[in-house]
Each structure stands twice: as C-alpha cells, then as structure tokens.
Amino acid sequence: MSQSEPKPGRGSPVVRVEHVNLDYHKEKEPLPVLVDISMEAGRDELVAITGPSGCGKSTLLRIIAGLVRPSAGAVKVLDSEVKGPREDVAMVFQNFVLLPWRTALENVVFGLSSKKDLTGEQKRERAMQALDVAGLTGFENVYPGELSGGMKQRVGVARALATEPKVMLMDEPFSSLDDLTAERLRKETHSLLISPETSIQSVILVSHNVEEIIELADKVVILSGRPARVSGVLTVDLPRPRNKKSEEFFRWVDKVYSYLS
Amino acid sequence: MADTPMPLHTALLMPGNVRGGQVISLVEITGSIGGKVDAPKLADEMGADLAVLLPILDAAEMLGLVRNEKADVHLTELGLKFQKTTKNKLRVIKDRIAMVEPFKMALELASRGKHITASQVADALSEMGLRWHYKPELNEALIKTLLIHWAIYAGLLSYDGKSDKFLKV
Amino acid sequence: MQFGLVALDIVSSWVRMVLALGLSILFALAIGILAARNRRAEAVILPLLDIFQSIPILGFFPVVILGIYGAIPNFVGANIAVIVLIFTSMSWNIAFGVYEAVKAIPQDYLDLLDVSKSSSWERIKNLYIPASMSRIAYNTQISWAVGLFFLVASEIIVVGTSTGSLQIPIPYGIGIGATYFPANNDYADYALLIGGIVVAVIVWRYLFLRAFALWSEKYKMMEEPRETHWDPITRFYSWVNHRAISKLFLLTHDVGVSRFSSTIARFRRGLKYAVLIFLVLFGLLLFSSIASSGDLTLSHLPSAAQLVGAEANVLVNLGASFVRVWYVYGICAAIGLPLGIAISLSFKLYDTASPVLEVFSSIPAPILLPAIVLIPVIGHAPEAVAAIVMMLAIIWYIIFNVMAGVRTLPADLKSLPNVYHVGRWAAWRNVYIPGALTGFVTGSITAIGGAWNALIIAEYFTAGTTTTQVGVGIGKLIVIDTATGQNLSLALAILTMTALIVVFNLTVWRRVYHRVTKRYTYNR
Ligand SMILES: Nc1ncnc2c1ncn2[C@@H]1O[C@H](COP(=O)(O)OP(=O)(O)O)[C@@H](O)[C@H]1O
Numbered sequence: 008m009s010q011s012e013p014k015p016g017r018g019s020p021v022v023r024v025e026h027v028n029l030d031y032h033k034e035k036e037p038l039p040v041l042v043d044i045s046m047e048a049g050r051d052e053l054v055a056i057t058g059p060s061g062c063g064k065s066t067l068l069r070i071i072a073g074l075v076r077p078s079a080g081a082v083k084v085l086d087s088e089v090k091g092p093r094e095d096v097a098m099v100f101q102n103f104v105l106l107p108w109r110t111a112l113e114n115v116v117f118g119l120s121s122k123k124d125l126t127g128e129q130k131r132e133r134a135m136q137a138l139d140v141a142g143l144t145g146f147e148n149v150y151p152g153e154l155s156g157g158m159k160q161r162v163g164v165a166r167a168l169a170t171e172p173k174v175m176l177m178d179e180p181f182s183s184l185d186d187l188t189a190e191r192l193r194k195e196t197h198s199l200l201i202s203p204e205t206s207i208q209s210v211i212l213v214s215h216n217v218e219e220i221i222e223l224a225d226k227v228v229i230l231s232g233r234p235a236r237v238s239g240v241l242t243v244d245l246p247r248p249r250n251k252k253s254e255e256f257f258r259w260v261d262k263v264y265s266y267l268s
Numbered sequence: 269m270a271d272t273p274m275p276l277h278t279a280l281l282m283p284g285n286v287r288g289g290q291v292i293s294l295v296e297i298t299g300s301i302g303g304k305v306d307a308p309k310l311a312d313e314m315g316a317d318l319a320v321l322l323p324i325l326d327a328a329e330m331l332g333l334v335r336n337e338k339a340d341v342h343l344t345e346l347g348l349k350f351q352k353t354t355k356n357k358l359r360v361i362k363d364r365i366a367m368v369e370p371f372k373m374a375l376e377l378a379s380r381g382k383h384i385t386a387s388q389v390a391d392a393l394s395e396m397g398l399r400w401h402y403k404p405e406l407n408e409a410l411i412k413t414l415l416i417h418w419a420i421y422a423g424l425l426s427y428d429g430k431s432d433k434f435l436k437v
Numbered sequence: 438m439q440f441g442l443v444a445l446d447i448v449s450s451w452v453r454m455v456l457a458l459g460l461s462i463l464f465a466l467a468i469g470i471l472a473a474r475n476r477r478a479e480a481v482i483l484p485l486l487d488i489f490q491s492i493p494i495l496g497f498f499p500v501v502i503l504g505i506y507g508a509i510p511n512f513v514g515a516n517i518a519v520i521v522l523i524f525t526s527m528s529w530n531i532a533f534g535v536y537e538a539v540k541a542i543p544q545d546y547l548d549l550l551d552v553s554k555s556s557s558w559e560r561i562k563n564l565y566i567p568a569s570m571s572r573i574a575y576n577t578q579i580s581w582a583v584g585l586f587f588l589v590a591s592e593i594i595v596v597g598t599s600t601g602s603l604q605i606p607i608p609y610g611i612g613i614g615a616t617y618f619p620a621n622n623d624y625a626d627y628a629l630l631i632g633g634i635v636v637a638v639i640v641w642r643y644l645f646l647r648a649f650a651l652w653s654e655k656y657k658m659m660e661e662p663r664e665t666h667w668d669p670i671t672r673f674y675s676w677v678n679h680r681a682i683s684k685l686f687l688l689t690h691d692v693g694v695s696r697f698s699s700t701i702a703r704f705r706r707g708l709k710y711a712v713l714i715f716l717v718l719f720g721l722l723l724f725s726s727i728a729s730s731g732d733l734t735l736s737h738l739p740s741a742a743q744l745v746g747a748e749a750n751v752l753v754n755l756g757a758s759f760v761r762v763w764y765v766y767g768i769c770a771a772i773g774l775p776l777g778i779a780i781s782l783s784f785k786l787y788d789t790a791s792p793v794l795e796v797f798s799s800i801p802a803p804i805l806l807p808a809i810v811l812i813p814v815i816g817h818a819p820e821a822v823a824a825i826v827m828m829l830a831i832i833w834y835i836i837f838n839v840m841a842g843v844r845t846l847p848a849d850l851k852s853l854p855n856v857y858h859v860g861r862w863a864a865w866r867n868v869y870i871p872g873a874l875t876g877f878v879t880g881s882i883t884a885i886g887g888a889w890n891a892l893i894i895a896e897y898f899t900a901g902t903t904t905t906q907v908g909v910g911i912g913k914l915i916v917i918d919t920a921t922g923q924n925l926s927l928a929l930a931i932l933t934m935t936a937l938i939v940v941f942n943l944t945v946w947r948r949v950y951h952r953v954t955k956r957y958t959y960n961r
C-alpha cells in the first residue's frame with residue numbers, strides 16, 4: 008500500500024544510529040564488539056541488519072531499544088536521544104519471550120502495562136484488536152504452551168503492535184520457526200507492518216538469513232569483522248511482491264553475500 | 269464434480285502433525301503455479317521434504333481442496349475459492365473440517381452447549397478404535413493440539429485455557 | 438582453648454560421615470541398578486525409596502539407637518547407630534540418581550554388551566557404574582548437606598538419651614561438642630567449634646565434593662552438555678534438589694493426564710508392597726528396641742481403651758506440630774521468595790550474597806541450638822527456639838531454589854518488563870514471581886520435609902541440666918516416649934506421623950506440584 012501511494016516524507020529518518028561503539032567487559036579487559044556503527048532507518052522503511060553469527064547484531068538492536076548503553080556514540084529516535092527503553096519502540100524476540108503462565112490475551116495486555124491512561128477494559132479491547140490483526144481471532148484464551156511456534160510469534164507481534172509503537176525492532180523473529188511457518192509469517196510481515204493502518208514508521212529486522220532479507224528489506228545494513236563495523240549499506244529497490252525465484256532476486260542475494268565475506 | 273464428498277463410511281482422520289497454516293501454504297503455492305503440479309515439484313516449491321508434504325497433501329485432499337491424481341496435484345473448485353479468500357481462510361471450509369475426526373466427535377460431544385475437554389474426545393474416539401498415538405497421554409495431547417489449531421481457527425469451537433474446556437461456537 | 442578437642446570432634450564426625458557416604462553409594466548402586474534393570478524390582482523399590490525419602494527419618498532415630506545399641510552395647514554399636522541414621526538420610530537421593538542414570542543409558546550401549554555377550558558383572562563394572570558416576574557425584578552434594586544435619590541431630594540425641602543408667606559411649610563429635618561446651622559454660626570453645634565446622638564444610642565442599650563432581654564429568658555420556666562453570670548455589674541446590682524431592686511428584690511431571698500414565702500405574706501397584714515392606718522393617722526395628730530395653734510391655738496386647746487413649750494423645754501432639762511446621766514454613770516462604778528473587782535479579786547482589794548464604798546454610802542448624810537458647814527473652818520461649826531452629830534448617834531450600842529458578846529464566850524474559858515499560862509491581866506479579874514458582878514449590882516440598890525432621894530436635898532439646906521443650910509436639914512426644922519406654926505411644930506416634938506426611942504428599946502436594954509445573958515452567 009505504501010508502495011503505490013508514498014506518503015510525503017517517506018525515507019525521512021526515524022531512527023539514527025550515530026557512531027556507536029560498544030565494549031563488553033571480560034575479566035576487566037574491555038572487549039570491543041561494535042566499532043563506529045552508523046546507520047539510519049527512514050519513514051516507512053524496513054531496514055535489515057545482517058552479519059555473521061556472534062558479530063553483534065543483537066547487541067546493536069538492544070542498543071537501539073535502549074536496553075544496552077553504548078560505550079560511545081548515540082541513538083536517536085525521531086530526533087530524541089535514546090536513554091533507556093522507550094514507549095514508542097517495541098521489540099519482537101527470536102524466542103518469542105511470552106509469559107507461559109498468561110493467556111495470549113493477557114500477554115498482550117501485559118505489554119500495555121505502562122499505558123496508565125487506558126482503563127483495563129480499553130487495554131483488553133486494544134489487545135483483542137492487535138490479536139485480530141495478527142491473525143489470532145479466537146485464540147485469546149489459549150496459553151502459549153498450547154500454541155505452535157508460528158502462533159506464538161504472532162502473539163509476540165500482537166504484543167508489540169498493541170503498544171502502537173513508532174519503531175518496531177525484530178531480532179531473528181522467524182529463525183526458530185519451521186520453514187513453512189516462517190514463510191507464511193514473512194509473507195504477512197511487510198504488508199502488516201509497513202501499512203498506513205499501523206502506527207509503525209520504521210521496522211528494523213535483524214537476520215542472518217540473506218534470502219529473508221532480500222524478500223523483506225528496503226535497505227540492508229551489513230556488519231562484518233570482529234569487532235564489527237558496517238561493511239555495506241544497500242538499498243534494495245526490487246518491486247513487491249518479490250519473486251524469490253527471479254534472477255534479480257538471486258543477484259541481490261549474491262551481492263549481500265559479497266559484502267559479508 | 270470436483271467437490272464430490274468423500275465416502276463417509278470410513279472415518280477421516282486429520283494427521284496429527286498437520287496444521288491449518290500448512291494446508292493454506294500448499295493450496296496457495298499450488299494455485300500460484302497454475303493449479304496443477306506434481307508432488308515432488310510441489311515439495312520443492314514449498315521448501316519441504318516429500319515426507320513432510322505427504323500428510324499435508326492428505327489433509328488438503330480430505331478437506332476437498334485438492335485432488336491427487338497420478339502423482340499430479342490439482343486444485344478443486346473449493347480449493348480455488350479457498351485460495352482467493354483473503355482472511356480467515358479456514359472458515360470457508362468449516363463444514364469440511366467438521367466432517368473430519370477429531371473435530372466431528374468434538375462437535376458431537378459439545379452439542380447443546382456442553383463444555384468438553386480434549387480427554388473426553390480422546391476417550392470417545394478410542395472407544396471407536398481411533399487413535400493418533402498408542403500412548404494415551406500423547407494421544408490426548410495430539411487431539412488437543414489438533415482441536416486448538418483447526419477448530420478454533422475455523423470458528424467451530426472456542427477454547428478457554430484456564431478451564432481446559434472447549435465450547436461449540 | 439581446647440583446639441585438640443575441637444579438632445577431634447570434627448574429625449570424628451567427618452569419619453562417620455565418610456563411612457555413611459561410602460555405604461550410601463554402595464547401597465545406591467545395588468538398589469539403583471536393580472530397580473533400573475528389573476521391572477518387578479523397580480515397581481517395589483521406587484515407592485519404597487519414595488516413602489523413605491519423604492518420611493521424617495529423624496523420628497525413627499531414638500528407636501534405631503536403642504535397637505542397635507541394645508544389640509551391640511558398646512562404642513562400636515553406638516557408632517553404627519549414628520552411621521546408619523546418616524546413611525538413611527543420604528542414600529535415597531543417591532539411589533534415585535543411579536536409577537535414573539542407568540535408565541537413561543542409550544539402547545545402543547546395551548545392545549553392544551548384548552552382542553559381546555558380557556556377563557552381568559562386566560555390565561555393572563563397565564557400563565552401569567561408570568554411567569552412574571556423574572549423577573552419584575552430583576547427588577552426593579545434597580546428600581552431604583542433608584547428612585550433616587542428621588549427623589549433628591543424632592549426636593545431640595545420643596547425648597540427650599544418655600541419662601541415668603544408660604550412657605551411650607560416643608565421646609567425640611560436633612554434636613557432642615555443641616552440647617558439651619555450652620553445658621560447661623565454655624563458650625569460647627563452642628564458638629571455635631562452630632567456626633571450625635564452617636571452615637571444614639567449605640574446605641570439604643571444594644576439596645572433595647567439587648573435585649568428585651569434576652572428576653566424574655569424564656564419565657558423562659556424550660549426550661549431556663558439559664558443565665562449563667561451577668556455580669555452587671544453583672548447581673548444588675536446584676539441579677540436585679529437583680531430584681531430591683519425592684519421585685511421586687516427578688513421575689508424571691510432563692504429562693497432563695496422570696490417570697492414563699503407565700508408569701504411575703506400575704508405581705501404584707508397587708506401592709502396596711512397599712508399604713508392607715516398610716511396616717515389616719519398622720516392626721523389626723521396634724521389636725529389637727523393645728527387646729533391648731528388656732521391657733516387653735507389648736507382649737501382652739494393649740486394650741482398645743489404651744490404644745484409643747494413646748492415639749488421641751498422639752493426634753493432639755501431631756496437630757500441634759502440624760501447625761508449627763506450617764507457620765514456620767509460612768515465615769520462611771514470606772522471606773525466602775522475595776529475597777531469592779531480589780538477589781538473583783541483580784548480578785552484583787548475587788555475587789556478594791551467594792558466598793555469604795553459602796556459609797550460613799552450611800552450618801547444620803541444630804548446632805546453633807545452644808546459642809539460640811542463650812538469646813535473651815527468645816531463649817526462654819521454647820516455641821521461639823523451636824521456630825528459629827526449624828527456620829535455620831529449612832529456609833535455604835526455599836531461597837536457593839527460588840534463586841536457581843530465577844537465574845535460569847532467559848535474559849530476554851527478564852528484560853521484558855524493561856522493553857515494555859512495565860512497573861516494578863506488575864513485573865514481579867507477572868514475570869518474576871510466576872517465573873520463580875516452580876523452584877519455589879520444589880523448595881517448599883523439600884523445606885517442609887526438612888521441617889518435620891527438624892521438629893524432633895527443635896521441640897525437645899537437652900544440654901547439660903537444662904531442657905528446652907515446647908508444650909506439645911510430636912517430636913517431643915517421640916523423644917520422651919523413647920526415653921521412658923512408652924512403646925505403644927512411640928509406635929503410634931511414628932506411624933501416624935509417617936502416614937500423615939505420606940498421605941499429604943500424595944494428595945495435596947502432588948496436586949500443587951503438577952498445577953504449578955504445568956503452567957509455570959518456562960520453556961519457550
Ligand atoms: N552480556 C554480554 N557480555 C559479554 N559479551 C557479550 C554479552 N552479550 C553478547 N556478548 C558477546 O558479544 C558478541 C555479539 O553478540 P550478539 O550481539 O548476540 O551477536 P549476534 O546477535 O550477531 O549473533 C558475541 O561475541 C557475544 O559473545
């Protein structure tokens with residue numbers, strides 16, 4: 008939808024990562040993980056971060072989320088500096104991270120705990136809507152343990168959507184799902200998230216699956232090396248829906264691989 | 269023709285490991301490559317092993333969405349309609365699902381507003397000699413998963429995890 | 438200060454402990470392998486082990502000591518009695534470990550031995566024992582802590598029972614010292630003894646228990662992940678404790694519906710025989726004890742009125758102790774759950790608090806009785822003394838299990854309240870408390886079992902000429918009945934208490950445990 012009718016300001020920066028460094032500390036010795044990382048995610052863009060396993064993708068995402076403080080540099084969301092977890096940023100996890108002792112609905116309502124201006128009833132209503140958008144009508148009173156992986160991740164997505172975030176962060180959201188399920192969820196993701204019906208302005212997706220990235224991303228940020236630096240930023244201008252069998256698609260996949268090594 | 273009901277003297281059993289989403293994928297992919305494809309190609313397109321594909325194919329055939337003839341998979345008319353539906357696809361084939369076990373038995377037991385548990389469904393089906401697993405506790409767990417992943421989706425049953433009970437919608 | 442005497446006390450106790458441990462391992466291997474390889478034996482052994490594991494063994498001790506000392510009335514007999522008691526407290530847990538390890542041997546290995554036509558002994562030597570080694574080592578850790586408690590308690594009971602003409606000759610031991618020094622107003626040496634015990638426990642933990650565990654790693658089957666670091670708290674109390682609780686809880690652990698489970702059915706069938714064997718053993722013990730005291734009051738059967746009267750008295754005492762166990766547990770839970778969560782949520786707190794808690798928990802609670810009696814006001818309130826001793830004996834199970842439970846929650850889950858800006862109270866209510874619940878319940882089951890044991894020593898304690906005793910209580914009744922030869926009342930007391938605990942476990946606890954593990958176990 009956003010493709011056919013680009014809103015004014017499409018591409019204007021929503022998230023800005025500016026010269027971020029991060030050191031972890033191992034036995035008092037600083038261990039650099041990220042060095043001078045700069046990147047941007049624009050309005051109505053889905054930006055993918057990729058890189059070899061253990062290079063610091065999750066760490067970068069956690070910095071953007073405000074969960075980890077960078078050792079140097081800054082992250083800005085809509086021009087205000089990230090100093091801790093923010094209400095306008097939501098996160099979807101690889102392992103879903105649902106509360107097994109709460110039903111699907113309760114899990115989504117839990118994500119709304121901080122919304123003090125909503126009554127309990129309003130939170131439930133909003134949660135129901137989010138579950139509906141995520142394709143979980145009828146599953147409100149089911150516990151996560153009774154759901155398959157794909158459905159669990161839908162609850163995770165619903166929980167994030169319900170908070171009406173401006174930025175959605177996803178850390179390998181499809182990689183613990185089986186291929187068929189992942190495929191289906193991927194198909195829904197772009198249109199679901201980058202649509203005028205949601206509050207979301209930018210999506211940042213971490214993934215090590217290059218085909219997944221080319222299928223979904225408007226822009227790819229490639230990290231490599233140890234400590235990790237940005238080794239490339241590509242704007243994927245393939246039209247949607249993208250045909251995974253097309254020659255163009257393969258060319259893009261190869262291109263990303265060439266930056267990775 | 270394409271929608272000839274399956275003979276009903278033998279019970280239809282939904283394979284324990286097949287989920288609605290997989291059948292949806294199968295129909296969509298078959299549709300996207302012209303509505304007719306051979307099974308190995310289909311498996312390849314779906315990115316799944318033939319061994320994974322076959323039970324899904326069985327399920328789709330059982331629900332009247334595809335026909336499997338001489339190793340070729342065709343979409344039926346219902347399958348085409350199913351493919352074109354955009355939201356809540358399983359609701360389109362609600363009546364079909366209601367003819368397959370364990371859903372049929374669950375609906376029967378839940379008639380007239382009764383709250384039922386997966387264990388009641390498992391017991392009733394076991395009496396008829398229908399089992400998904402030889403270990404009773406796993407059999408029950410499989411039935412429960414099937415009921416959740418099909419009957420709720422299709423809008424046949426509702427479920428309350430707190431009491432572990434299903435109710436006819 | 439009498440360094441030599443203190444050292445002698447510690448060394449004597451340690452020798453008893455080591456002998457009991459050796460005995461326990463041998464027993465565990467025999468029983469565990471038998472149960473794992475023979476279906477019929479399994480059906481009886483499992484419930485039998487379970488009964489022994491869930492009853493307050495300490496309640497039997499006065500009978501055991503009189504029974505064994507009666508048969509061998511010298512230094513050796515007295516020591517055998519103490520060692521048998523420690524053995525009884527240690528061996529079940531290790532036996533379960535062996536059983537599970539042998540059960541878990543992959544079929545391929547068994548096939549291999551079949552093909553090579555190995556004899557039974559070769560199988561035991563080359564496969565079953567090595568396969569059990571790492572479980573033995575790990576279960577030994579908890580067994581050692583439990584055993585230490587029983588050692589001290591039994592030594593103290595020996596002193597308490599040695600009155601008048603009956604002088605049981607056990608001159609040295611930490612429990613002996615702990616009563617002897619304060620009784621002679623020698624508090625400097627009492628303090629030295631406690632310090633010595635703490636040092637001994639910690640040195641032993643690292644020098645022997647840890648080394649044993651690390652050494653046993655090489656026997657681990659390929660499938661198990663290797664331990665990369667040594668975290669005494671979580672490892673010691675959770676991993677092992679999880680296995681130290683009644684198997685009745687664990688048998689149907691993963692299964693939603695127990696009524697179908699074939700394992701539980703087999704277990705139920707075996708339970709009858711197990712109860713029978715248990716009663717026969719108990720009868721023999723009682724008979725030996727009576728015979729040794731030369732008082733054959735039971736040779737003429739008690740009248741119905743006597744029986745009813747004695748049982749009524751037992752029930753009153755049992756009721757009082759039941760209330761005591763639960764209110765003490767309540768206090769421990771109210772402290773232990775929030776404390777355990779708070780500690781494990783902060784890395785810094787965890788790192789500082791763990792060693793401190795480890796030292797405190799390593800002190801066997803009964804040894805502190807003389808010190809508690811000294812506390813002004815509280816020392817003169819026997820109810821408070823009993824409560825404190827019981828608390829010190831059991832609160833660690835709750836704290837450590839809760840800590841372990843929270844520690845094993847994934848980091849993402851712990852950061853969830855942050856990501857979604859959830860307030861502190863909502864985070865505790867929705868994430869941390871539910872996340873700690875499985876560990877909490879496991880800890881609670883162990884704690885309550887421990888509380889019943891601690892009763893025996895907490896309700897009635899003699900040091901020198903002073904006796905601290907509660908008004909009514911089953912522990913007090915058992916000790917007094919033993920000392921005064923009230924055999925009928927004693928037998929009824931032990932049996933009624935055992936029955937109450939086993940029935941309570943089978944009904945209430947089992948249900949609670951299943952509910953909690955079904956809903957509150959975190960597996961994504
Ligand atoms: N809390 C931490 N303390 C120390 N090192 C860490 C911590 N978290 C991650 N690391 C290290 O930082 C590197 C990057 O980790 P991560 O961001 O998870 O990588 P990716 O998501 O790309 O696989 C890894 O080498 C990892 O071992």
Ligand SMILES: [Mg+2]
Pocket residue numbers: 064065066179
């Ligand atoms: Mg990662």
